[in-house]
Amino acid sequence: MDVTDLERVRRLRWGATWDAKSQTYYVRTAVTWKDDERWRTTTLTLHRLVMKAPSRLKVDHQNHDGLDNRRENLRMVTHAQNMQNLKGARKGSASGVRGVSWDAAYEKWKVGLKVGGRQIYLGRYESLADAEAAAIAGRQNYMTHSRECDAEAASRFVGGS
Numbered sequence: 515m516d517v518t519d520l521e522r523v524r525r526l527r528w529g530a531t532w533d534a535k536s537q538t539y540y541v542r543t544a545v546t547w548k549d550d551e552r553w554r555t556t557t558l559t560l561h562r563l564v565m566k567a568p569s570r571l572k573v574d575h576q577n578h579d580g581l582d583n584r585r586e587n588l589r590m591v592t593h594a595q596n597m598q599n600l601k602g603a604r605k606g607s608a609s610g611v612r613g614v615s616w617d618a619a620y621e622k623w624k625v626g627l628k629v630g631g632r633q634i635y636l637g638r639y640e641s642l643a644d645a646e647a648a649a650i651a652g653r654q655n656y657m658t659h660s661r662e663c664d665a666e667a668a669s670r671f672v673g674g675s
Contacts, residue, residue, distance in 0.1 A: 515583045519564050528560060530581060537601075538580040561588055572596040574659065591659055594630065598657040609642055613649035625649050629656045 515523070530539040541560035546553060560583045561573045571590045575582060578601045591599075603609065608616045609623060613636075617624040622638035623645035636652045639645040653660040 515560065515564065516585050519583075519585075523560065523563060526558075533580065536580070538575075538578065540580040541583060564588060565590055574599050589659075595659040598629075598653070598659040609645065611642065611646045611649060613652065614642070614645045625652065627652050627656055 526543045526545070528541050528543045531542050532538075533540055543558050543560075544555055545558055546555045548554075559573075561567075561575065561580070564583055564585065565573050565588050567573045567590055572593055572595075574589050574591045574596050576587050576589060576599065578599075579587070600612065603612045603614070607614075613625055613627050615624050615626075617638055620638050622640060623642055624638050625636040625645050625648045627634045627636065627649070634652065634656060636648050639648060
């Protein structure tokens, strides 16, 4: 966290809690107040407080580290933009690579992305390495908020069928 944000957050008691869905820790606190004779409690996350994020926007940790709440690592994004910066493949993925699945009909690795509700087909590949390179290159071309791209892997991209 940046020193400039310290004054605003220092009076609260913070702790790190595990988020199973994103597989990372986030810094959170509970705030309690009295409202019309009722006590209310809400949970605040440090990254939302630092960025003063409105409820309609998400705060993205660009490096996927939920404990890194420096402003240079945080950015306000829409839900769709935040989904572009997911780390890794979906649970149970056959390939273990985001955007790559096995196409049994062709016996090849199929690469596709979904951007703005639109499916983008990037080809079929004999090797998983070529499919992964195509997926990375596709994210670099189509996903403006993806940070998991490896320029070296994308440079190995070869055309698919």
